[in-house]
Amino acid sequence: MSFLPFAVAAWLFAVGLYGIVTSRHLIHLVVCLSVVQSSTYVLLLAIGYRTGASAPIFVEIPPGAPAVDPVVQALTLTDVVVAATVSALLLAMAVQVHKKAGTFDPDELDTLQG
Amino acid sequence: MSLRGRRNLFALGVLGFSVLFLWGLNGLPAFGHYEGVYGITLNRVAVTQRHATNLVAAVTFDYRGFDTLGEEFILFAAVVGVAILLRAQRDEAATPDEEDEETKDESRDAPHTSDAVRVLGLALIGPTVLFGLYIVAHGHLTPGGGFQGGVVLATAALLVYLTGEYVALRRVSPESVTELAESVGAGGYAAIGFIGLLTGQAFLTNVLPLGMTGQLNSSGTILLINLAVGVGVAGGFSLILAEFLEQTLLVREREHG
Numbered sequence: 001m002s003f004l005p006f007a008v009a010a011w012l013f014a015v016g017l018y019g020i021v022t023s024r025h026l027i028h029l030v031v032c033l034s035v036v037q038s039s040t041y042v043l044l045l046a047i048g049y050r051t052g053a054s055a056p057i058f059v060e061i062p063p064g065a066p067a068v069d070p071v072v073q074a075l076t077l078t079d080v081v082v083a084a085t086v087s088a089l090l091l092a093m094a095v096q097v098h099k100k101a102g103t104f105d106p107d108e109l110d111t112l113q114g
Numbered sequence: 115m116s117l118r119g120r121r122n123l124f125a126l127g128v129l130g131f132s133v134l135f136l137w138g139l140n141g142l143p144a145f146g147h148y149e150g151v152y153g154i155t156l157n158r159v160a161v162t163q164r165h166a167t168n169l170v171a172a173v174t175f176d177y178r179g180f181d182t183l184g185e186e187f188i189l190f191a192a193v194v195g196v197a198i199l200l201r202a203q204r205d206e207a208a209t210p211d212e213e214d215e216e217t218k219d220e221s222r223d224a225p226h227t228s229d230a231v232r233v234l235g236l237a238l239i240g241p242t243v244l245f246g247l248y249i250v251a252h253g254h255l256t257p258g259g260g261f262q263g264g265v266v267l268a269t270a271a272l273l274v275y276l277t278g279e280y281v282a283l284r285r286v287s288p289e290s291v292t293e294l295a296e297s298v299g300a301g302g303y304a305a306i307g308f309i310g311l312l313t314g315q316a317f318l319t320n321v322l323p324l325g326m327t328g329q330l331n332s333s334g335t336i337l338l339i340n341l342a343v344g345v346g347v348a349g350g351f352s353l354i355l356a357e358f359l360e361q362t363l364l365v366r367e368r369e370h371g
Binding site: 002003004005006010013014017018021022046047048049050051055056057058059063064065066067068069070071072073074077078080081082084085086088089091092093095096 | 117120121123124127128131132135139142144145146147148150152153154156157158159160161162167168169170172173174178181182185188189192193195196199200255256257259261265328347350354357358361
């Protein structure tokens with residue numbers, strides 16, 4: 001089952017993207033985007049994982065002891081923060097769209113309005 | 115494009131993606147057998163080099179510090195974007211006779227919350243603030259850091275809103291303060307980077323005394339950047355929360371009166 005984490009990442013990506021493509025509600029669309037983003041966390045953490053290794057916190061273990069890769073964990077941390085703020089920005093846009101157009105349905109937003 | 119057309123396009127895209135993904139997986143080491151030189155080397159040398167025991171923080175704020183600086187500015191830009199987007203509307207809504215904010219405050223109360231929520235929330239505010247500060251300050255030693263602790267601190271602002279009302283939130287974290295915290299956090303990060311330049315080395319070089327490994331006062335600039343990021347993230351997320359709560363009140367007001 002060593003491919004399972006990678007399969008989970010691919011599944012999250014695909015299912016989130018399917019949600020975005022078929023979305024009928026802007027809030028739903030933002031949530032789907034965060035599902036897509038979470039696939040990158042799973043992928044990054046899965047790449048850096050080492051069987052039997054501990055977390056890269058060297059408080060009770062000596063330096064050089066087997067630990068999982070701290071670099072991908074740092075990248076994931078960055079990713080999570082950016083995802084949270086991007087979601088906030090998109091939700092703010094959705095609020096504005098609803099005020100201007102009176103709808104959350106992306107299909108009804110097919111004309112540009114100045 | 116019709117829903118059907120989009121579905122077909124999606125199927126085509128997923129097909130292409132799975133081919134590329136499988137091809138990419140082919141070149142990866144099997145799960146659990148990571149062989150990246152960078153990570154393994156860091157695990158060996160980082161504690162001696164930087165005197166920080168949480169290597170994730172060491173990578174985020176030191177080895178890849180420049181990258182995180184960019185990320186801090188992404189956060190800053192997104193927060194400013196949220197504020198600009200939501201504030202434009204707020205000004206439109208404000209009619210001249212609403213200038214007397216104090217008398218309007220009665221109608222701006224949050225919907226009635228149950229006593230259980232109030233008591234529990236009130237009891238949690240203090241521990242949440244303390245926990246947030248602890249997470250920020252110990253980022254270089256144990257799991258945590260500025261980003262995580264900052265979000266915990268912003269949760270405290272949300273608890274104030276839950277237990278009291280919006281007015282109380284405005285009093286506890288007024289916009290001028292959260293905006294200042296957000297800017298000081300982002301600017302402080304860059305300023306700490308300049309310490310390296312002042313000593314004639316590269317931007318964001320860890321030039322401060324490293325201290326004893328495992329002590330709170332150790333790891334040089336990693337601790338300082340953690341604190342700056344903690345202030346910035348707490349301010350930024352409080353600002354986002356306040357803007358969204360302000361919006362709900364605006365919308366509610368428009369619907370009821």
